[in-house]
Amino acid sequence: MTAKTKDGKEVFKDSKIYMPQATNSRGDAMIYGAHFKMGYVRDTSLQPFQTRVETYEIKFPYEDVEKEGKLVRDIKAKEMDIIVELRYQLDPAPGEEGKDSFTFFKTIKTVSIQ
Amino acid sequence: MKRLLLLILAMLIAMPLTASAKKARSIDELAKMYDVSSCKQCHPKQYEEWEKSIHAQSLVGTRRTIGGFKGMIEGGLMKAFTKAGVKEVKDIKLEHLAYCFKCHAPHVLKDGTDELARELAEAFIRADAETLKKVSINCIVCHNTKAIVHKWQDGEPEPGVIYGSKEGPHGDPKYKTLKKSGIMSEAIMCGQCHGLGPNLEFPQPSQCGTLYGSYLHSYVPSAGIAVETCQDCHMKKDNKGHLMPAYRDKDMAKRAVDVEVSAKAYKFLLRAGDSIPMAVVTVRLTNKAGHRIPDG
Numbered sequence: 011m012t013a014k015t016k017d018g019k020e021v022f023k024d025s026k027i028y029m030p031q032a033t034n035s036r037g038d039a040m041i042y043g044a045h046f047k048m049g050y051v052r053d054t055s056l057q058p059f060q061t062r063v064e065t066y067e068i069k070f071p072y073e074d075v076e077k078e079g080k081l082v083r084d085i086k087a088k089e090m091d092i093i094v095e096l097r098y099q100l101d102p103a104p105g106e107e108g109k110d111s112f113t114f115f116k117t118i119k120t121v122s123i124q
Numbered sequence: 125m126k127r128l129l130l131l132i133l134a135m136l137i138a139m140p141l142t143a144s145a146k147k148a149r150s151i152d153e154l155a156k157m158y159d160v161s162s163c164k165q166c167h168p169k170q171y172e173e174w175e176k177s178i179h180a181q182s183l184v185g186t187r188r189t190i191g192g193f194k195g196m197i198e199g200g201l202m203k204a205f206t207k208a209g210v211k212e213v214k215d216i217k218l219e220h221l222a223y224c225f226k227c228h229a230p231h232v233l234k235d236g237t238d239e240l241a242r243e244l245a246e247a248f249i250r251a252d253a254e255t256l257k258k259v260s261i262n263c264i265v266c267h268n269t270k271a272i273v274h275k276w277q278d279g280e281p282e283p284g285v286i287y288g289s290k291e292g293p294h295g296d297p298k299y300k301t302l303k304k305s306g307i308m309s310e311a312i313m314c315g316q317c318h319g320l321g322p323n324l325e326f327p328q329p330s331q332c333g334t335l336y337g338s339y340l341h342s343y344v345p346s347a348g349i350a351v352e353t354c355q356d357c358h359m360k361k362d363n364k365g366h367l368m369p370a371y372r373d374k375d376m377a378k379r380a381v382d383v384e385v386s387a388k389a390y391k392f393l394l395r396a397g398d399s400i401p402m403a404v405v406t407v408r409l410t411n412k413a414g415h416r417i418p419d420g
Binding site (some may be wrong): 011013016028029030032035040043044045046047048049053055056057058059060061062063064065066067068069070072083085088090092094098100108109112114115117119122123124 | 130186188192195197199200203205211223224296320321322328329330332334337339343346349371372377379380383385386387388389390391392398399400401402403404405406408409410412413414416417418419
């Protein structure tokens with residue numbers, strides 16, 4: 011999830027990781043590698059027929075400025091593009107699309123404020 | 125009498141040699157035993173689909189599988205697993221690779237030798253994809269080696285038999301008979317490898333895919349009477365057949381997760397005079413697959 015103002019400036023970025031997380035069942039450290047894994051310690055993956063709802067609150071960039079002895083809220087950008095992307099990623103880094111990660115869904119929503 | 129003793133002695137010596145002669149001692153010998161090139165003549169569509177599949181490179185994968193094996197040998201067997209008895213490749217036996225080959229190459233366990241295990245281990249360490257592609261989950265592995273799970277009812281898979289949906293003769297010089305498999309269209313066929321959880325039958329258990337566990341314990345209870353099989357989604361819908369695609373396929377990806385996004389901007393008022401210009405974005409993700417995402 012990324013929010014950008016119309017001039018391309020990024021004002022918000024967040025990501026959620028959906029995956030089963032394993033240990034070797036003899037400690038609390040998460041590990042990788044099928045030969046070391048031996049049980050899940052946490053599972054944030056998407057479960058069959060279940061709906062996960064994520065809510066984000068993103069502030070438009072603003073600044074409080076003094077005008078004629080009063081504090082006025084000056085909204086620096088009144089329009090933002092919200093980019094939402096769901097990727098199936100094989101490694102922690104996104105890498106190359108179609109090889110290391112696969113985009114399941116992507117949309118851009120434009121929001122504006124008066 | 126002396127002649128008879130000599131004959132018995134000769135037979136005793138020859139027996140173990142004959143038995144070991146049936147086992148593959150090299151990658152090329154195994155590839156020859158499990159050669160499926162003749163399948164293409166009568167089943168070109170299925171063969172071409174399979175050729176492009178990940179099953180056709182089960183020791184290579186998306187190259188992460190090679191890396192996984194290399195890590196398992198160098199970081200696991202030769203380093204972390206100090207009681208495994210493996211310091212160098214020469215110490216490796218089939219049993220050391222069994223927890224991976226159970227699914228990635230079950231025919232190596234069935235018909236291979238320690239010598240073959242060591243040749244494969246060397247190929248993994250070299251990350252030699254071309255050599256490792258000679259060993260794969262192919263027609264014979266699914267339609268014979270892994271075609272029976274009810275062995276107390278159906279016995280072991282018979283040599284020369286292709287298990288599928290029909291009974292009768294089969295026009296292949298090596299596999300001359302067709303027999304019905306009780307599981308070929310059932311989820312358990314895939315579930316044998318697309319796993320349940322830790323493989324506790326091994327001295328050092330491993331845990332690779334847990335997808336079948338998720339299918340059984342999450343999907344089936346949620347699906348009610350509309351339970352579908354792995355084959356329904358990965359082979360039949362979209363007519364993908366023996367390609368059996370998953371996350372890398374755009375149609376599968378589209379079918380797997382529903383995403384709805386709504387966004388709204390307004391001025392949030394926490395307290396008088398502190399009006400915050402804000403966008404609220406709600407993302408709803410619904411998993412429509414028969415298992416957790418991700419899994420394998």
